[in-house]
Amino acid sequence: MRDGHGSTDAYCVAKYGQKWVRTRTIVDTHSPKLNEQYTWEVYDPCSVITLGVFDNCHLGGGKKATAGTAARDSRIGKVRIRLSTLEAQRIYTHSYPLLVLHTHGVNKMGELQLAVRFTSLSLANMIYIYGKPLLPKMHYLRPFTVNQIESLRYQAMNIVAGRLGRAEPPLRKEVVEYMLDVDSNMWSMRRSKANFFRIMSLFSGIITIGQWFSQFCNWKSPITSVLVHILFLxxxxxxxxxxxxxxxYMFLIGVWNYRFRTRNPPHMDTKLSWAxxxxxxxxxxxxxxxxxxxPQDVVRMRYDKLRSVAGRIQTVVADIPTQGERFHSLLSWRDTRATSLFVVFSLCSAVVLYATPPKVVAMVTGVYYLRHPKFRSKLPSVLINFFKRLPARTDSML
Structure with a gap:
């Protein structure tokens, strides 16, 4: 680890639950060795322990005091370890990269060598905790609003920072803020992009299933399509x-993925963070x-950029109520001809479904959607065309 002067006065802070610990400061070295051991009582195996490394500003490191700012302990990096990713009774020795995001980009400040061990006296009790509510009962009976939660979180941070600032050795407020991720709710284009791609990754499984289904329907592999037909029947x-x-099927997927499980707890991912x-x-x-x-001109440029991004988001969000309003207009008689057609279709469907066994209906529907491409048209179906022609309330918006 190093700062701009080639060495650090590093110390480490670890937090789990209400217990905070701070190691001694290793003065003027590139590779500080702490060799300290701490123990926490785990209240929930699905919680996170946070470790941060800082450069002490009182001993020559950190950010020096200037005319307008006070001295601050510089960030060297942070590591989060979710206890549920640890196997019980096993010692994990791993080097975690210490990454810090600056105005000029992400920097790797060094590595943190840790030895972590998670022990459990009762497997049954640990499994029982998985089914317990995350919060006390009153949080569900009388839930807080979002603004109340943010206000209480900020006040709790100030209380913790004040208490730790009076400890010996003291923890400065910027250290507490960094450990508690106080600025995590502030606007960031980088975080917005990262969360967007997280959403896309989340729906990638559904997209993959849709692509597989499309391959079956298009008979790109005739043998597979025939097997799917047989399984469906x-x-x-x-x-x-x-x-x-x-x-x-889910059991087999879980057993198959067991061999690809991670051997060490995950660390900060610059690609996931879009850094x-x-x-x-x-x-x-x-x-x-x-x-x-x-400066004002930079703020104006950022505001215009934000407006363009928000405009695209607004277009996507506006399409959701549009589809819902079209569905609602099926029975609202806003388009009398469309509603008449749908009412007659509903009556005919009710008679047919009442007289036809459900197995036959499901079989005919499945065979229809899995039919050979020779019997398909590249144009949208009649139902899709009918639905897209239904009126929405966008015509009444200014």
Whole structure:
């Protein structure tokens, strides 16, 4: 680990629950060795322990005091370890990269060598905790609003910072804020992009299933499509096998993925955080003070950029109520011809479904959607065309 002067006066802070610990400061060295051991009583195996490394500003390191700012302990890096990712009774020895995001980009300040061991006296009690509520009963009977939670969180941070500032050795307020991620709710274009790609990654499984289904429907692999048809017909003839087959499939996936499980707890991921290809202006905006201290022309440029991004988001969000209003207009008689057609269609469907066994309906529907491409049209179906022609309330908006 090193700062701009080539060495550090490093110390480490660890936090779990209400217990905070601070190691001694190792003065003027590139590779400080702490060799300290601490123990916490785990109240929930699904919680997180946080460790941060800092450069002491009182011993020559950190950010020096200037005319307008006070001396601050510089951040060297932070590590979070979720206890549920640790196997019981096993010692994990691993080097975690210490990454810090600055206005000029992400920097690797060094590595933190840790030895972590998670022990449990009762496996049954640990499994029981997985089914318990995360919060006390009153949090569900009388829940707080979002603003109340943010206010209480800020007040709790100030109380903790004041208490730890009076400890010996003291912990400065910037250290407590960094350990508690106080600025995590502030606007950041980088975090917004990272969360967007997290959403896309979340839905990638559904997209993959849709692509597989499209391949079956288009008969790109005739043998696979025939097998899917056979499996579908078996499940239709024996519907009691659907749920057992589904859970058996998930069991097999879980057993197969066991061999690919991570051997060490995950660390800070620069790719997931979208910190590798971030624009310098976005970083400068992220580290800007609140309220802003940036020149007016830069603020105007960022505001225009934010408006363009928000405009695209607004377009996507506005499409959601549009589809819902079209669905609602099926029976609202706003378009009398469309509603008449749908009412007649509903009556005919009710008569047909009442007289036809459910297995036959499901079989015909499945075979229709899995039909060969020779019997398909590249144009949208009649139902989709009908739905897209339904009126929405966008016509009444200014």
């Amino acid at each position: 078996i499940l239709i003839c024996y519907p009691e096998l659907i749920l057992p087959t589904l859970f058996l 590798e290809a971030v624009h310098p202006d976005e970083l400068d905006e992220e580290f800007d003070t609140f309220p802003t201290s940036t």
